[in-house]
Amino acid sequence: MNSDKPLIEINNLIKTYRMAGEAVPVLKDISFTIHQGEFVAIIGPSGSGKSTLMNMLGCLDIPSSGSYLLDGQEISQMTDNQQAYIRNQKIGFIFQSFNLLNKLSALENVELPLIYRNISMKSRRALATEALINVGLGERLHHKPNQLSGGQQQRVAIARALAGNPPILLADEPTGALDTQTGKEILQMLHELNEKGHTIIIITHDPAIANQARRCIRIQDGEITEDQEVVHS
Secondary structure (H helix, E strand, O other): OOOOOOOEEEEEEEEEEEEOOEEEEEEEEEEEEEOOOOEEEEEOOOOOOHHHHHHHHOOOOOOOEEEEEEOOEEOOOOOHHHHHHHHHHHEEEEEOOOOOOOOOOHHHHHHHHHHOOOOOHHHHHHHHHHHHHHOOOOOOOOOOHHHOOHHHHHHHHHHHHHOOOOOEEEEEOOOOOOOHHHHHHHHHHHHHHHHOOOEEEEEEOOHHHHOOOOEEEEEEOOEEEEEEEOOOO
16 A cells, blocks of 8 residues: 655654743654555654644644655745645544534534635535545534534544545544543544555554554654554454
8 A cells, every 4th residue: 555655754853942042852853754555653652742743744833954745745844824735635633632613513514624625515515424424423414513422523523534535644642532442433443544545643642542553653752762563463
């Protein structure tokens, strides 16, 4: 499933924040590549830099120095508007807290990213409906988040991430707010999406979640300490 050309290419990436006039390095000379169709976990404890790295991968922030190529495009030199366009086209986000709008139905929540693509109402409704059916919520299209269980809300979030068919799904602690059984179901869904060709990147602090991936990148104190294939028995 992997192609020769990397989908994501990170080279010598450094991120430094200024706090109280002092330079605080958060990411220190990070380099790695991810190919189309991989299932990768980025794991590290709180304060390791994994959230900052996620923001870089998701085009939510740019590095202080170094290079980030996404599908051959240099992200680190882009304007905010250019990054927003790339996020909308290339990346589907799945968050621990679901990030659904409570006043909107499941269908309307899934439609939201498609509005910014200037897709017609009829087309985006069809795409959103299909995405919800694909995650098993065809009977819940018009339910609002407070009428859904946590697992169902996360399925809506996955449908929203999938509706525009982005090549990358970036999942930040996607099972963190769910019970164990529901978490397993969400991870199984991510496996199935990976088998269909989506590149999955999970950000987690939990080794049990990381072990579900096919490759694990461990980050500690802003540096990669390990990058290896996960062996499944």
